[in-house]
Amino acid sequence: MVRRLINSLKNTNLKNKIFFFTTTVILLISVLIALFTRWVLISSLTSELKERGLGIGHSIAESxxxxxxxxxxxxxxxxxxxxxxxVRKHLMGYVYITDKQDKILAHTFTTDFPAELLNVNPVGPEKSYDVKLLRLDGKYVYDVVVPVTEGIYRIGSVHVGLKKQHIDQLIGKLRTTFLGFVSAVTILFFIISHHLSKYITRPITELIKVSDEISRGNFDITHTLSSQIKCWEYERCRQTDCPAYGRDDIPCWYVDGTLGAGGVADKFPDKQEQCDKCSVYCTGVKDEVRQLSNSFMNMTNRIMDSQAKLKDSDNKYRSLFAGGPNPIFVLDRETLSILSANPSAEETYEYTKEELIGKIFTDLGSLELDKVHQADFQAQHAGKITTVGSKVQCKKKGGGLLYVNVHACPVRYQDKDALILATTDITEMVEKDNQLIQASKMTTLGEMSAGIAHELNQPLNAIKMGNEFIEMMIEKKEKIPDKDLLQIVREVSSQVDRAVDIIRRLRDFGRKADFTKEKVNINKPVQDVIDIIGRQLRLQNIDIQLKIDDDIPPILAHRNRIEQVIFNLITNARDAINQKLETGVPDDDNRILIETYARDDQVLVAVSDTGIGIDIALNERIFEAFFTTKKMGEGMGLGLSISSGIVEDYGGKINIESFQGQGTTFRLSFPAAT
Known part of the structure; x- marks a missing residue:
């Protein structure tokens, strides 16, 4: 029962709790006061009654x-x-006198003397009186005995019986009066506590209502929790541009950027030091519940502001996400499965959103999983967007190809660690780069046309000479010995193979390449380029030296593109040597050295020449497009720029070491393929 009552009190509202405990305290205090008063009254009246009894007893004893x-x-x-x-007959129940042997001498009973009073309250020799509560005929009386003495001798005793009923009647009247008074006070306090509990809990009840509305997402609510502090009236302020001017929903100390004597205030709560000096704050609301209401409304306003900002941010994000021109994907950071995608991604990759969601992003193209995770790790530690891959080949649903640059940024999405991946379609730019590279190849082949014609002319001359010999022998009607005829046929066939090989190398070099990566031994494109241009260099008295490491690991690249880079570097080395010779400086060391080697999981190619060299101040610009150190008409300045772009496409680097008049070394480094 008690536990049920306690649980009921726990679950009841605050108003009823205050009312219940206030009423209980008042009732307890009233009961305690009643008990204490009763005890005081009984003690006082009993003492007074005994004193009267003693007075009567002493008077009778004397008489x-x-x-x-x-x-x-x-x-x-x-x-x-x-x-x-x-006079005191209403107090007295009986009087009787005994002698010194306690024998009844006289009594006021109209009937026989009650036997129960015999020797019930004898007074001892050492006492001057005695009082004892007795029960007589069903009623209580106080028996007051006073000794009658003559000198030092007791000659008898006087017993006076005082009615306790008289005291009980007085106490009854006083109890009725007191209970009426206590009841009136209790009812008064009952009413006061009821209104007091309502007054105390009204702001809290209002807070609960406001909280419930806010929990439902309704911030557009009316309430009576305003601070009622109008600082502009208190200070007679006329700064209408102050954020707190005209606002009475929250106190001014909760408003950010208020204006005052000290200038523009900081945001809450950083402005507390300024508020401590303000008279409005010092004389503000003292009621704790009202302070709580003000704090709550400040919190509500800030939640509303934050929600508005969040809504604006969400709308901005959604507009950027949905209306962005570039494809954007939200990926699970661990599995790289697509969690969401914008309409541009659907349009670009030709998949519906339902088809994209759940798909592994790396299935869309040649992007490697490890690179995405590595970029994610770098982005988390750098705290910014990181490039995941450039010129990544992707496949559309219909089978078409496109090239994109991929950027990643770590985020939290639906309580998950996620990545936002943005892809930029650079297919058109890649195609133009391919056209530029192809044009550069054709230009190079055009520059080589004289040497190529000379190289093709040699096997053709040999073939012609063999055919002319056979024609001459036929015209003379002479028989060609079988041995000589076999030798002529074999030589013609050998020269045809030589011409076919020259044409094949030129065709392979001039073929349009793509970005497909394959394992390539760097020695092969080096050797192919030497086969094409080596003979021409030797005709120009330029010595070609090769230091090839046959045990180097392969790289991930495209052979045709690597050939383009090697070819550009060798032709630049040739031009540098020719420029040195044009200056008239006698030098017999006209040499191009090509080295391949491996170091620290890197495959390196170094192309060194003994040419004119490059001013060290120009080294930083040497890879810029359309920048050249050659004479007008001898080059457009695109070779090294194209070469640098190709090397970077395959994760490599290109460095230059050059000093004026001391030659130049270009060093390429590529990560070894695993």
Whole structure:
């Protein structure tokens, strides 16, 4: 029962709790006061009654002394009846006198003397009186006994019986009066506590209502929790541009950027030091519940502001995400499965959103999983967007190809660690780069046309000479020995193979390449380029030296593109040597050295020449497009720029070491394929 009552109190509202506990305290105090008052009244009245009894007893004892000595019983009876029926007859129940042997001498009972009073309250020799509560005929009386003495001798005793009923009647009247008073006070406090509990809990009840509305997402609510502090009236302020001017929903100290004597205030709570000096703040709301209401409304306003900002941010994000021109994907950071994609991604990759969601992003193209995770790790530690891959080949649903640059940024999406991947379609730019590279190849082949014609002319001349010999022998009608004829046929066939090989190398070099990566041994494109241009270089008295490491690991690249890079570097080396010779400086060391080697999981190619060299101040610009150190008409300045782009496409680097008049070394480095 008690536990149920306690649980009921726990679950009831605050108003009822305050009302219940206030009423309980008042009732407890009233009961305690009633008990204390009753105890005081009973004690006082009993003491007063005893004092009166002693007074009556002493008076009778003084008057009866002579009658006891003379044994004048009639006078004793007359004496005690006068006392019994006198002014205090309402107090007295009986009076009787005994001798020194406690023998009844006289009494006021109209019937026989009650046996229960015999020897019930004897007074000892050492006592001057005694009082004892007795029960007589169903009623309580106080028996007050006073000794009658003559000198030092006790000659008898006077017993006076005082009615306890008289005290009980007085106490009953006082109890009724007191209970009426306590009841009136209790009812008054009951009403006061009821209104007080309502007054105290009204702001809290209002707070609960406001909280419930806010929890439902309704911030557009009316309430009565305004601070009622109008700082502009208190300070007679006329700064209408102050954010707190005209606002009475929250106190000014909760408003950011208020204006005052000290200038523009900081944001809450950083402005607390300024508010401590403000008279409005010092004389503000003192009521704790009202302070709580103000704090709550400040919190509500800030939640509304934050929600508005969040909504604006969300709208901005959604507009950027949905209306962005570039494809954007949201990926799970661990599995790289697509969690969401924007309409541009659907349009670009020709998949519906439902088809994209759940698909692994790396299935869309040649992007490697490890590169995405590595870029994710770098982005988390750098705290910014990181490039995942450039010129990544992707496949559309219909089978078409496109090239994109991929950028990643780590985020939290739907309580998951996620990545936002943005891809930029650079297919058109890649195609133009391919056209530029192809044009550069054709230009190079055009520059080589004279040497190529000379190289092709040699096997053609040999073939012609063999055919002319056969024609001459036929015209002379002479028989060609089988041995000579076999030798001529074999030589013609050998020269045809030589011409076919020259044409094949030129065709392979001039073929349009793509970005497909394959394992390539760097020695092969180096050797192919030497086969094409080596003979021409030797005709120009330029020595070609090769230091080839046959044990180097392969790289991931496209052979045709690597050939383009090697070819550009060798032709630049040739031009540098020719420029040195044009200056008239005698030098027999006209040499191009090509080295291949491996170091620290890198495959390196170095192309060195003994040419004119490059001013060290121009080294930083040497890879810029359309920048050249050659004479007008001898080059467009695109070779090294194209070469640098190709090397970077395959994750490599190109460096230059050059000093004026001391030659140049270009060093290429590529990551070894695993």
């Amino acid at each position: 009866s002394r002579g009658y006891i000595l003379t044994e004048d019983i009639p006078e004793l009876i007359s004496l005690i009846f006068d006392a019994r029926l006198g």
